[in-house]
Amino acid sequence: MLQPLNGIRILDLSRVYAAPAGSMLLADLGAEVIRVEHPQGSDSMRDWGPYINDQSTYYVCANRNKKSMLLNLKSAEDRKLFLQLVETADVVLENFKTNDMKKMGLGYEELRRVNPRIIHCAVTGFGQTGTLAEEPGFDPVVQAMSGLMSVTGAKGGEATKVGIPIADILTSHYVVIGILSALRMRDLTNEGQFIDLSLLDVQISSLANVASSYLNAGAITERLGNSHNNVAPYQVFECADGPLMICVGTNGQFDKFCTMIDRKEWVHDDRFKTNTLRKENEKELIAYISEIMLQKTRDEWLEQLRAHKIPGGRVNTIEEALSQQQAMDRDMIGEIEHPSYGSMKFVKNPLRFSGLNIQYNKAAPLLGEHTEEVLSSLNI
The missing domain is CATH 3.40.50.10540 (Crotonobetainyl-coa:carnitine coa-transferase; domain 1)
Structure with a gap:
């Protein structure tokens, strides 16, 4: 061929x-x-x-x-x-x-x-x-x-x-x-x-954005584990049965995320209504979300995340990653x-x-x- x-x-x-x-x-x-x-x-x-x-x-x-x-x-x-x-x-x-x-x-x-x-x-x-x-x-x-x-x-x-x-x-x-x-x-x-x-x-x-942040703004990127240096909420959360990665990358996604977790008032909260404010008040925001995420399993949350078009995925083992349905598809x-x-x-x-x-x-x-x-x- x-x-x-x-x-x-x-x-x-x-x-x-x-x-x-x-x-x-x-x-x-x-x-x-x-x-x-x-x-x-x-x-x-x-x-x-x-x-x-x-x-x-x-x-x-x-x-x-x-x-x-x-x-x-x-x-x-x-x-x-x-x-x-x-x-x-x-x-x-x-x-x-x-x-x-x-x-x-x-x-x-x-x-x-x-x-x-x-x-x-x-x-x-x-x-x-x-x-x-x-x-x-x-x-x-x-x-x-x-x-x-x-x-x-x-x-x-x-x-x-x-x-x-x-x-x-x-x-x-x-x-x-x-x-x-x-x-x-x-x-x-x-x-x-x-x-x-x-x-x-x-x-x-x-080094992508990490290099650009330093070269153009003098900003030193820190180790933050599974959090993001520039965006929140954008990290791993523990659910009832294990870890789940959730990436709320825009204000529009944050609006839908608040609807999903029944916290619609956060959209207008002066602490959280923009990404900059969410990063400034990240510790408080993540503490609230972490309590909520523990109330359901990963699959239950994934069903809702996909319904609301919010990026999210299970933190898979290598075995799970190689056998997941999407890889098979x-x-x-x-x-x-x-x-x-x-x-x-x-x-x-x-x-x-x-x-x-x-x-x-x-x-x-x-x-x-x-x-x-x-x-x-x-x-x-």
Whole structure:
């Protein structure tokens, strides 16, 4: 079946999550992604449990729809083979430390001498320039350095990292954006280019309103747990059977919320009639609402919230999130078969198109599984 990136070959030298997850999204869209791995293995994710059928569930979540071949890039013979592959490729993706590719004689200048149309995307912790350019950078370190941890966690509690590798995940999306943009530019210029992508840059750029508040108003965002720095009521409330997130984002929604909880007089109360006033008197407002919310279950409140068009949702466990009806309605869970290690479930790509269906043809490959197949394409 025709896919948007049919005919695009990506040589993926990357490990762990940020870059591999990006190449997986490109593979979902039809690119041929070839993981180029060291004969002894170069991806520590293969060693991170839990395991199913002897495969790391961490590794398989970032490597579907790919091939794997073995090359030792410190070997002159294998570097020659790699450069032959570069001649046939459109993209080289890697996340070695800054300058490591150059030290192996495989920097961008060397690659484009072999193939002037090659796109080289380098993902590092801190980028190709700056005082930290050659330092290793991992997701939790970047969460800390970017300021993200300073605004995450309970009020008065310790700075807290996000429960998923968010800096890696966001970077994987910029891998896709960068490579697609470079491919489009190549259509216009017939030339490749180098993409310098830093996890720290990505996470700082993702501070959104928190950064804007500081840069333009000097406002320092504080940790507020599940509350919002700018809006009230906008947080988790305990119900009779557990926690529920409620987001009352506008004055109109607050009017409907007051009707829902039978407190219509609050709409005209000088303490609560605007969002600014609600934030100023938030402690009092939340205390009142908290007592009311305990009177019903989450499902009872959700029925009323939806009737009044007020955003709200259960605070789900991972099990509940992956099995909830909306995820089932959207067909978000898939299953894929590998001839050696059997069936694996996975979360599908969230893109939905009117004119194509994303294909899930290959489970995450075994180490070196496709070496002979790839080399045969070079007529060696």
